[in-house]
Amino acid sequence: MIVAVARRIALSLLTLVLLAIFVFVATEIMPGDALDVTLSADELAMIPPERLAQMKRELGLDRPAAERLVAFLAGTVQLDFGLTIISRTPAADIIAYPLRNSVLLAGAVLAAAIPLALALGVAAAYRYRRALDNAVSAGAIIGYSVPEFVIATVLVILFAVLWPLFPATITAATRDPAHVLLAAAPLPVATVLIGSIAYLARILRVGMIEALASDFVERLRLTGVPEWRVLLLHALPAGVIPSLTAMALYAASLVSGIVVVELVFAYPGLGQELVRAVTRREVHVIQAIALSSAVVVVGLNLVADLAILLLDPRTRR
Amino acid sequence: MAQPDIEPLVRCQGLSVAYADLDGGLTRVVSDASFTIGAGEAIGIVGESGSGKSTLARALLGYRRAGSSFVSGSLTCAGQDLLRPSPRTLAALRGIEIAMVPQNPLASLTYHIRVGRLVEEVLRTRAGLDRRAARARMLELLDRTGLPEPKAIAERYPHQLSGGQRQRVVIAAALACNPRLLVLDEPTTALDKTTEAQVLALIESLRREREAALVLVTHDLNAVARACQRVLVMKDSRIVEDGPVDQVFGRSRVAYTRALLGSALSLDAPPPRRAQRGEPLLDVAALGFSYERGGMLTRAPSGRPTLDAIDLTVGRGEIVGVIGESGSGKTTLGHIVAGMIAPCRGAIRFDGRPLAGHVAARSSEERRRIQMVFQDPLSSLNPRMTVGGSLVRPMRVFLGLGRAQSRERATALLSQLGMGEEYLRRFPRQLSGGQQQRVAIARAFAAEPDLLICDEITSALDASIQAQVLDHLLGLQSRSAAAMLVITHDLSVIWKLAPRVVVLQAGRIVEAGETSEVFQRPRNAYTAALLEAATRARRLKSGAATGHADSRVEDALVPIGAD
Numbered sequence: 001m002i003v004a005v006a007r008r009i010a011l012s013l014l015t016l017v018l019l020a021i022f023v024f025v026a027t028e029i030m031p032g033d034a035l036d037v038t039l040s041a042d043e044l045a046m047i048p049p050e051r052l053a054q055m056k057r058e059l060g061l062d063r064p065a066a067e068r069l070v071a072f073l074a075g076t077v078q079l080d081f082g083l084t085i086i087s088r089t090p091a092a093d094i095i096a097y098p099l100r101n102s103v104l105l106a107g108a109v110l111a112a113a114i115p116l117a118l119a120l121g122v123a124a125a126y127r128y129r130r131a132l133d134n135a136v137s138a139g140a141i142i143g144y145s146v147p148e149f150v151i152a153t154v155l156v157i158l159f160a161v162l163w164p165l166f167p168a169t170i171t172a173a174t175r176d177p178a179h180v181l182l183a184a185a186p187l188p189v190a191t192v193l194i195g196s197i198a199y200l201a202r203i204l205r206v207g208m209i210e211a212l213a214s215d216f217v218e219r220l221r222l223t224g225v226p227e228w229r230v231l232l233l234h235a236l237p238a239g240v241i242p243s244l245t246a247m248a249l250y251a252a253s254l255v256s257g258i259v260v261v262e263l264v265f266a267y268p269g270l271g272q273e274l275v276r277a278v279t280r281r282e283v284h285v286i287q288a289i290a291l292s293s294a295v296v297v298v299g300l301n302l303v304a305d306l307a308i309l310l311l312d313p314r315t316r317r
Numbered sequence: 318m319a320q321p322d323i324e325p326l327v328r329c330q331g332l333s334v335a336y337a338d339l340d341g342g343l344t345r346v347v348s349d350a351s352f353t354i355g356a357g358e359a360i361g362i363v364g365e366s367g368s369g370k371s372t373l374a375r376a377l378l379g380y381r382r383a384g385s386s387f388v389s390g391s392l393t394c395a396g397q398d399l400l401r402p403s404p405r406t407l408a409a410l411r412g413i414e415i416a417m418v419p420q421n422p423l424a425s426l427t428y429h430i431r432v433g434r435l436v437e438e439v440l441r442t443r444a445g446l447d448r449r450a451a452r453a454r455m456l457e458l459l460d461r462t463g464l465p466e467p468k469a470i471a472e473r474y475p476h477q478l479s480g481g482q483r484q485r486v487v488i489a490a491a492l493a494c495n496p497r498l499l500v501l502d503e504p505t506t507a508l509d510k511t512t513e514a515q516v517l518a519l520i521e522s523l524r525r526e527r528e529a530a531l532v533l534v535t536h537d538l539n540a541v542a543r544a545c546q547r548v549l550v551m552k553d554s555r556i557v558e559d560g561p562v563d564q565v566f567g568r569s570r571v572a573y574t575r576a577l578l579g580s581a582l583s584l585d586a587p588p589p590r591r592a593q594r595g596e597p598l599l600d601v602a603a604l605g606f607s608y609e610r611g612g613m614l615t616r617a618p619s620g621r622p623t624l625d626a627i628d629l630t631v632g633r634g635e636i637v638g639v640i641g642e643s644g645s646g647k648t649t650l651g652h653i654v655a656g657m658i659a660p661c662r663g664a665i666r667f668d669g670r671p672l673a674g675h676v677a678a679r680s681s682e683e684r685r686r687i688q689m690v691f692q693d694p695l696s697s698l699n700p701r702m703t704v705g706g707s708l709v710r711p712m713r714v715f716l717g718l719g720r721a722q723s724r725e726r727a728t729a730l731l732s733q734l735g736m737g738e739e740y741l742r743r744f745p746r747q748l749s750g751g752q753q754q755r756v757a758i759a760r761a762f763a764a765e766p767d768l769l770i771c772d773e774i775t776s777a778l779d780a781s782i783q784a785q786v787l788d789h790l791l792g793l794q795s796r797s798a799a800a801m802l803v804i805t806h807d808l809s810v811i812w813k814l815a816p817r818v819v820v821l822q823a824g825r826i827v828e829a830g831e832t833s834e835v836f837q838r839p840r841n842a843y844t845a846a847l848l849e850a851a852t853r854a855r856r857l858k859s860g861a862a863t864g865h866a867d868s869r870v871e872d873a874l875v876p877i878g879a880d
């Protein structure tokens with residue numbers, strides 16, 4: 001058990017180091033250095049060559065690549081992703097609150113989505129190919145395939161325009177406290193929630209159908225063990241285990257990837273910050289966002305792995 | 318035991334069970350079944366896969382699988398209706414009056430719960446014991462079913478137990494409420510022969526001790542001969558014979574029963590004729606295979622048994638049998654000779670020259686000369702290729718024959734296997750299992766091999782078709798003079814085909830020699846156990862010992878759970 005846990009943690013750390021090196025190399029092999037990339041062609045033409053060389057020296061861009069890689073990795077470990085080239089503010093400070101806000105949004109969505117999806121998935125699997133299952137399956141396919149900007153727009157029309165319960169766009173600022181932000185965000189949460197429930201219910205349903213068709217469930221039923229025990233104590237863990245990794249990756253994608261919803265509602269999250277950084281060509285901010293997304297993906301994957309270790313004794317070897 | 322003057326425990330009249338088809342029709346899996354089971358009686362239900370015996374067994378617990386329904390008839394146990402039971406009847410019957418030991422002990426235990434808890438669950442929810450009483454009784458049951466150190470076993474998860482141990486846990490759970498009827502569905506199919514004998518001995522002694530009735534559902538006539546007094550033979554959803562075991566097995570009038578018995582090993586039949594041993598064709602020396610252990614970042618692959626110090630020679634035109642149970646390494650050996658996996662140690666020589674381990678390193682000619690036939694014909698034939706296409710391909714690739722010539726040969730090959738020219742245009746799915754396997758054999762012979770590896774080629778076939786396929790195979794072999802390596806767990810196949818045999822156990826050869834010598838005077842205890850288990854039904858037929866055979870074998874097999 002300890003070996004298995006240690007192995008997975010070591011693998012996760014190794015993955016993160018490799019990812020950091022990859023992010024660095026990806027920026028490195030592109031033509032030009034961080035400064036060239038940050039400045040537009042017009043700006044580059046305006047700056048005299050001596051001034052450009054001086055700027056590069058100040059930014060440390062004249063040092064060899066290997067030396068800069070070491071410095072980059074050392075900085076990353078200390079959450080120092082470097083300063084933005086124009087405004088000279090630490091990239092870490094720029095992404096800290098957007099990252100918190102994205103985690104907040106994803107957390108709120110998952111806190112509601114997981115129990116609801118679990119209930120729907122289990123109920124559908126239990127009534128496999130009956131009316132309830134057909135309704136859940138059809139609803140899930142629709143909920144999962146309608147694009148988020150459509151859901152967002154419909155929700156805005158319904159609950160902000162026709163029946164003005166909630167604000168159509170986020171009125172809270174990036175650095176407002178969590179509860180203020182959440183109070184202002186029921187519509188973005190609901191938008192992401194619909195797709196999340198649909199996706200998670202689908203994978204949980206498949207896992208539960210398999211678990212309920214297993215030989216051990218048949219043995220328990222033939223023994224007359226009460227049905228609620230069969231369902232909740234025996235089938236449920238077996239049905240959830242194969243879905244855990246997919247659930248973790250989905251949760252991670254919520255933190256880093258709900259750009260559309262953030263833009264529609266002007267929600268101050270990581271996705272918006274990423275778009276802004278790309279348009280402003282802030283290399284360090286992009287690197288910082290890429291790395292923090294990677295940490296979330298790898299971290300949640302690790303959590304899923306550890307949960308599987310906890311639930312499935314066959315993996316503890 | 319059975320007392321004819323009192324009302325039987327189970328009474329079944331004209332029972333039919335059917336599955337609904339997609340087009341709204343019904344497919345009957347049990348048709349018009351009528352029988353009774355007396356208190357304390359032991360009954361075997363035998364038949365091939367798909368004959369409806371498992372469905373009938375589940376019906377005894379008022380259980381039907383999703384999609385099936387009881388169409389007609391009546392079925393009562395201790396006077397209670399089992400076809401339209403009230404929830405209260407079911408709650409009072411299942412696990413308490415009637416208990417079931419399902420088919421697959423490996424999958425029948427919830428893998429994420431400790432086995433002690435699984436048995437306690439039945440005791441607490443069904444027998445109504447409190448926590449402490451349930452724990453004490455659970456340990457008692459584990460002990461009674463012959464599990465060593467019940468306290469330690471109870472703390473384990475199912476995957477940490479062997480197949481036999483898991484089956485004992487399942488039996489312990491079934492016995493928790495002292496049922497009056499115990500239904501066992503293929504209880505030994507997933508177990509090796511040694512463990513099977515132990516489990517059957519355990520079931521017998523438990524039944525005597527508790528005076529419970531027993532229904533043993535199996536395709537293994539030898540298991541029925543060992544544990545039952547009466548037998549029902551099922552074929553195509555119907556009960557075709559019902560009678561005392563010695564009578565049915567001894568002098569059955571039903572052709573199907575005789576065919577079933579005919580597929581069982583009989584040492585009275587003439588042994589395979591001895592072929593003169595030619596010069597060696599295949600020479601395997603000190604062959605070994607194992608997987609490396611997993612490191613920090615890699616996991617050790619599992620599933621494939623290891624092989625150790627295998628020495629084996631096959632002469633030109635000779636048929637050599639390899640017997641052993643699942644996990645003994647016999648299939649691994651076949652795969653190594655065929656070049657599908659490379660050995661870790663040792664050398665293979667073919668026709669005097671060293672043979673590369675992996676098929677990719679062998680010459681086209683070497684590949685042609687060694688062919689293989691697999692257990693499952695359907696998945697080994699290309700589903701998108703006609704029979705003719707499958708047969709013509711090796712001839713064109715290996716022998717460079719033209720279209721017309723190879724077509725002619727394919728027709729000839731098929732006719733030697735008893736199949737007409739019209740089959741050339743069929744697809745594998747349109748053929749029966751026996752025909753598919755004949756096509757797979759024809760394909761192997763199409764390359765005109767010098768060595769044919771047959772891996773459990775009759776295991777997926779019904780008993781009545783096995784003999785036919787083996788006859789055709791022998792005919793083709795004697796005409797082509799190819800040598801064969803026949804890998805199987807079925808001793809009757811060896812008796813029919815192979816004059817020489819090696820016995821594999823846990824990756825080692827434990828016995829080797831002339832088949833008649835090895836089968837009639839086994840020197841190894843494991844070989845003796847395999848033979849004992851394979852011949853019980855036949856010995857009943859020939860009127861020999863019924864209960865206890867060779868005491869040496871019994872001693873080797875039943876170290877636990879003995880009375």
